[in-house]
Amino acid sequence: xxxxxxxxxxxxxxxxxxxxxxxxxxxxxxxxxxxxxxxxxxxxxxxxxxxxxxxxxxxxxxxxxxxxxxxxxxxxxxxxxxxxxxxxxxxxxxxxxxxxxxxxxxxxxxxxxxxxxxxxxxxxxxxxxxxxxxxxxxxxxxxxxxxxxxxxxxxxxxxxxxxxxxxxxxxxxxxxxxxxxxxxxxxxxxxxxxxxxxxxxxxxxx
Amino acid sequence: xxxxxxxxxxxxxxxxxxxxxxxxxxxxxxxxxxxxxxxxxxxxxxxxxxxxxxxxxxxxxxxxxxxxxxxxxxxxxxxxxxxxxxxxxxxxxxxxxxxxxxxxxxxxxxxxxxxxxxxxxxxxxxxxxxxxxxxxxxxxxxxxxxxxxxxxxxxxxxxxxxxxxxxxxxxxxxxxxxxxxxxxxxxxxxxxxxxxxxxxxxxxxx
DNA sequence: CGTCGATCTGACCAGGCGGTCAAACATTTT
DNA sequence: AAAATGTTTGACCGCCTGGTCAGATCGACG
Numbered sequence: 001x002x003x004x005x006x007x008x009x010x011x012x013x014x015x016x017x018x019x020x021x022x023x024x025x026x027x028x029x030x031x032x033x034x035x036x037x038x039x040x041x042x043x044x045x046x047x048x049x050x051x052x053x054x055x056x057x058x059x060x061x062x063x064x065x066x067x068x069x070x071x072x073x074x075x076x077x078x079x080x081x082x083x084x085x086x087x088x089x090x091x092x093x094x095x096x097x098x099x100x101x102x103x104x105x106x107x108x109x110x111x112x113x114x115x116x117x118x119x120x121x122x123x124x125x126x127x128x129x130x131x132x133x134x135x136x137x138x139x140x141x142x143x144x145x146x147x148x149x150x151x152x153x154x155x156x157x158x159x160x161x162x163x164x165x166x167x168x169x170x171x172x173x174x175x176x177x178x179x180x181x182x183x184x185x186x187x188x189x190x191x192x193x194x195x196x197x198x199x200x201x202x203x204x205x206x
Numbered sequence: 207x208x209x210x211x212x213x214x215x216x217x218x219x220x221x222x223x224x225x226x227x228x229x230x231x232x233x234x235x236x237x238x239x240x241x242x243x244x245x246x247x248x249x250x251x252x253x254x255x256x257x258x259x260x261x262x263x264x265x266x267x268x269x270x271x272x273x274x275x276x277x278x279x280x281x282x283x284x285x286x287x288x289x290x291x292x293x294x295x296x297x298x299x300x301x302x303x304x305x306x307x308x309x310x311x312x313x314x315x316x317x318x319x320x321x322x323x324x325x326x327x328x329x330x331x332x333x334x335x336x337x338x339x340x341x342x343x344x345x346x347x348x349x350x351x352x353x354x355x356x357x358x359x360x361x362x363x364x365x366x367x368x369x370x371x372x373x374x375x376x377x378x379x380x381x382x383x384x385x386x387x388x389x390x391x392x393x394x395x396x397x398x399x400x401x402x403x404x405x406x407x408x409x410x411x412x
Numbered sequence: 413c414g415t416c417g418a419t420c421t422g423a424c425c426a427g428g429c430g431g432t433c434a435a436a437c438a439t440t441t442t
Numbered sequence: 443a444a445a446a447t448g449t450t451t452g453a454c455c456g457c458c459t460g461g462t463c464a465g466a467t468c469g470a471c472g
Contacts, residue, residue: 010419010469030322033238036460048462049420057460111321111376115314116236118379125383133384150406155385156399160370163377167369170317173324177331178339179361193362200356200407216439216449242430254432255450263430 014053017043019067022060027105030112031061031120062120065113068106069124075099076158079136085143086202093161093194100169101187107169133158150204164194220259223249225273228266233311236318237267237326268326271319274312275330281305282364285342291349292408299367299400306375307393313375339364356410370400 006015021043025034036057040050054060075095079088100107113121133155140154168175168190179186212221227248231240242263246256260266281301285294306313319327339361346360374381374396385392 008418008470014419028323030236030238030318032236033322035458037458046421047460048422051461052419108321112236112318114377114380115317115321116239117234118383122379122383125380129380130384150402152402153395153399156396157403159373159377159381159396160399160403163369163373164366167365171320171365171369173328174320174331174335175365177324177328178336189359190362190365193359193366196356196358197363197366197403197407200409201403202406214439214448220449241428243428252451253430254452257431258449 011053014043014045014049018045018050018053018060019064022064023068023105023109026061026064027108027112030116031057058120064109065121065124068109069128071103072099072106072110073129073132076132076136079139081139085140085148086199089140089149089157089161089202090195090198093165093198094191096161096165097168097187097191097194100165100167101184104169104172107166111166111170147204149202152201161198164197217259220249220251220255224251224256224259224266225270228270229274229311229315232267232270233314233318236322237263264326270315271327271330274315275334277309278305278312278316279335279338282338282342285345287345291346291354292405295346295355295363295367295408296401296404299371299404300397302367302371303374303393303397303400306371306373307390310375310378313372317372317376353410355408358407367404370403 006012018039021039022034024042025039028034029038034057036047036050039060040047043050050060054063075092078095079092083091110121114125118125137154137158140149140152140157143149144151144154168187175186212218224245227245228240230248231245234240235244240263242253242256245266246253249256260269281298284301285298289297316327319325320331324331343360343364346355346358346363349355350357350360374393381392
């Protein structure tokens with residue numbers, strides 16, 4: 001294994017299979033609770049073979065985090081300075097909620113990492129994540145000061161959108177345990193609720 | 207050890223020391239990542255001595271969850287049907303935010319358990335937690351229908367208050383990583399932000 | 413086909429884990 | 443003081459874990 005990432009056809013296939021299996025296992029069990037045997041079994045490989053592709057459990061985990069971070073931040077990055085403020089923020093909320101629905105494993109992976117103190121992720125939180133949040137928060141604060149949004153702290157507004165949308169992925173068992181949805185109707189309810197919540201709070205000049 | 211809880215003076219002291227140490231370790235490392243050695247060290251006891259007081263790691267963990275659940279639900283239980291709707295809900299939000307600030311270990315303990323699928327807690331989520339949420343959500347829905355609150359789904363409103371307030375405990379390292387607060391001023395900002403958010407969204411008749 | 417590197421595996425290891433136990437030590441009771 | 447009960451410990455065990463390694467197998471290519 002060179003450090004240049006997958007090259008051959010087999011490498012590409014197994015590399016991807018391992019990362020997908022690892023996402024499954026790490027997101028359910030956390031870093032400490034996950035075992036290489038479980039990841040290998042889920043990927044359909046033997047444990048030594050898995051270690052032929054990744055140097056260590058640690059390497060799989062950090063590989064996952066790195067690979068997923070960009071996708072994870074994409075919705076916020078798409079917040080458009082030239083759009084209508086309320087529409088932009090509601091749109092961002094919807095994209096995040098949609099990500100929670102479609103990519104709950106990724107959401108739980110990040111949640112578990114941060115919950116346990118982000119020992120392997122703190123540098124990127126304080127780096128690109130921080131930069132992006134502060135940039136977009138400044139944009140929101142501009143909108144607020146211009147009277148195009150109710151006066152709300154942009155940084156905490158972003159936090160609240162993370163919290164409310166990721167809640168439906170991270171705390172899925174609790175949401176389902178309380179609501180007992182027959183299929184997925186609670187996602188529609190969540191969308192409508194959050195739409196009303198943020199529309200009511202963001203709309204200025206009442 | 208009988209099953210009747212601490213009796214002697216020494217038992218009371220060590221029992222409490224163990225639970226406090228366990229809260230520390232479990233909330234930082236999760237169930238799988240925590241070790242009996244770490245808990246014993248934190249409690250100032252030897253591992254066998256720790257197991258003299260609790261039958262197993264599992265027993266300490268579930269003992270903790272049970273002991274803390276009532277306290278955890280107290281703020282919601284205090285939601286008063288006879289109070290002013292907006293004030294009641296804002297008051298509830300403040301109590302929850304205050305709990306996140308004062309009891310972050312407890313918040314992270316529950317978060318970790320639910321995040322990993324609540325394998326040892328699901329029955330109580332579907333039991334007393336569900337009952338309480340549905341009761342208070344019905345109250346909120348009554349207020350909404352009576353025009354005393356903006357029309358919002360009570361169950362999802364409760365979820366959103368959990369999400370936004372517990373976020374500051376569960377994702378503390380991320381919040382601090384982004385905001386870099388010099389002391390604890392971000393808790394004040396959070397209170398003001400959430401106050402404005404929910405006041406704006408809840409206030410009816412615009 | 414044959415060769416050579418890429419891929420894969422069974423057997424194995426050292427360390428850490430939850431948990432046990434007999435015996436030592438403390439404390440209370442008689 | 444002695445007996446009885448409650449508390450603590452060092453030594454230990456079996457199991458699982460992450461990781462290694464020598465060698466077997468596979469697959470692309472001349």
